[in-house]
Amino acid sequence: MVNIEDLKSEARRVLKGGKVKYIIGYERASETWKANPIFLRTPEAVDKLVWDPTCFHNLVRFVVDEKRRKAKEKQPDTRPVGIVAKGCDSRAIIVLLQEKFIERMDVYIIGVSCESTGVIDERKLAKKTAGKTVRKVEFGEKQNYIVTTEDGTMDIPAAEIMADRCLECIANIPVVSDHLLGDKTKRAVARPFQSVEKLESLSQEDKWKFWTDQMKKCIRCYACRSACPMCYCDECVVDTINFAVTADTTAEEKAQRIKWLEKSPVDSENIFYHLVRAIHLAGRCIDCGECERACPVNIPLRMLNKKMEKEAKELFGYDVGFDADQPALISCFRDGDPEDFIR
Numbered sequence: 001m002v003n004i005e006d007l008k009s010e011a012r013r014v015l016k017g018g019k020v021k022y023i024i025g026y027e028r029a030s031e032t033w034k035a036n037p038i039f040l041r042t043p044e045a046v047d048k049l050v051w052d053p054t055c056f057h058n059l060v061r062f063v064v065d066e067k068r069r070k071a072k073e074k075q076p077d078t079r080p081v082g083i084v085a086k087g088c089d090s091r092a093i094i095v096l097l098q099e100k101f102i103e104r105m106d107v108y109i110i111g112v113s114c115e116s117t118g119v120i121d122e123r124k125l126a127k128k129t130a131g132k133t134v135r136k137v138e139f140g141e142k143q144n145y146i147v148t149t150e151d152g153t154m155d156i157p158a159a160e161i162m163a164d165r166c167l168e169c170i171a172n173i174p175v176v177s178d179h180l181l182g183d184k185t186k187r188a189v190a191r192p193f194q195s196v197e198k199l200e201s202l203s204q205e206d207k208w209k210f211w212t213d214q215m216k217k218c219i220r221c222y223a224c225r226s227a228c229p230m231c232y233c234d235e236c237v238v239d240t241i242n243f244a245v246t247a248d249t250t251a252e253e254k255a256q257r258i259k260w261l262e263k264s265p266v267d268s269e270n271i272f273y274h275l276v277r278a279i280h281l282a283g284r285c286i287d288c289g290e291c292e293r294a295c296p297v298n299i300p301l302r303m304l305n306k307k308m309e310k311e312a313k314e315l316f317g318y319d320v321g322f323d324a325d326q327p328a329l330i331s332c333f334r335d336g337d338p339e340d341f342i343r
Contacts, residue, residue, distance in 0.1 A: 001139060002051050002112050002182040007084070010110055010179050012046045014082055020108050023082030024062050026055040033134045034122075037062065040082075051084070051112055053137045053145055056119040056163065058288040059083050060092040060229035067102055067232075082108040086119075087171035091286035091321025092229040094175055098324055099284075101232060111177030116143045116187060117158040118166025122293075125161045129154070165289035165302065168192045175322055193310045195303055211304075212267065215274060217297040220265040224291035224301055225277065230284045237280075238273050274304065282308045283329025286321040 007025075014020050027038035027048040035054040039062075040046055063081060070076040085093065090111060096102045120137060125147070132149040140146050145161060147154045159167065166172075172187045174180060191197075199207060225231045285305040292302040312318040315338055318329045 001115060001141070004049070004051050006181055007051055007110065007112065008046050008049050010181070011040060011049060011082065011084075012043045014108060015040065015046065016043045019079070020082035021066075021077050021079045023084070023108075023110070024059045025049050025084040025110075026051065026057070026059075033136050049084075053117065053120045053139060055084075055086070056122075056293065058089050058092060058227070058229055058290045059085065060089050060096070061227060061290070063093070063096070063102065063107060064229055064232045067106070068234075080106055080108045082110060084110050084112055085174055085177065086112055086114055087169060087174050088165065088286055088288040090174035090176050091171055092288065094321040094324050095230060095284055095286060096232075098326065098328055104324075109174065109177045109179075111174030111180040111182075113174070113180070113182030113184065114166065114169070114172040114187075115139075115183045115185070116172075117145070118162050118169060118172065120145065120161050121163040123298075124163075128156060128161050163289060163293075164195055165287050168195060168287070168306075170319075171321070176324070193306060193313075196307045196310060199303060199307075212271065214299050215270040216267055217299055218265055218270040218274070219297060220270065220273065221296060223294040223296060227290040227294040228281075229288070229290075230281055230286070231277075238276050274299075274301070278304050278308055281305055283312050283318060283320060285309060 011023050011025065015023060023040040023046075025038055025040060026035040028034075028050050029036040033054060035050055035052060035057075037057050037059055038045075038048055040049070060083070063083060066081050083089070083093075090109065093102075093107060093109065097104060117139060125134065125137070129147065129149055132151055134147060134149055136148040138146045138148075140155065140158075143158045145156050145158055147156055147161075168189060168191070169187070170189055170192055173182075173184055199210065202210065222236075225236065285308065287302070287306060287309060289302045291305070292298075292300060295301060309320060312320070312329055316329065316334075320329075
């Protein structure tokens, strides 16, 4: 089990030595049981660090933001940014390295093993506690969580309230790190794609109805995109912000800047937006589940991306986020790749 004092000690050491610009980690949110991201800039601030089942945010999103800030600074601080990274977070870093968005020297990774459990699902916890006020959630010693509510302590098997992504996770140990904490035993996962099995069993018509019903709920708030560490384009192809059509806009300008879809949340536009985004994440999504967790209307976006991950695995033997030197899925091919889609 990750010892919080060991985590604090390492964070304090690198900050005191000036090895990093700052460290992105987790702190206890004010007046709640959840953890929030925190930016630690001094050794004294390290005491705020926490590590528990509520540390579900993928902090790599902030590494992307740091890269953007640095690009705009005339004299940027070139020291790396420290980050407390779970297994799925470390896979996101691998993809960013693959795509040359960042360099390895840009991040100092304090890896934390999720060991035999993972992080919780807030919705599952709320259902399990039946509306009771939660005070604290801690890791147990036997694949369980210890949940403290206003009425006392509950011992809950991890599988009952664990996030779905953790139930299927194949990287409970960080893939890459500069300092690794916690048990290094790899967890066996019998059915890494069980979340898509039920949907796959449906007929083509029922699948289409399922997704059209889901996409009708979308309000196009773009929370999914904002939470995703893989969405780092300065301008989204389906949500242009720099091109406005006016009375003076020429036909040539319109032709050069195609407007792919309207911003209004109508059914056809919603479906197009989410399908384009899923395709852009093919071979890149590391299954952190932040898109689905951030969605205010509970669209099962992770299921869509998980299906793409399964196709990449079964058709091309491709596992996302494990080798920074491996070519990206859509940038390479093998002689033995299936070609039945070619007409």
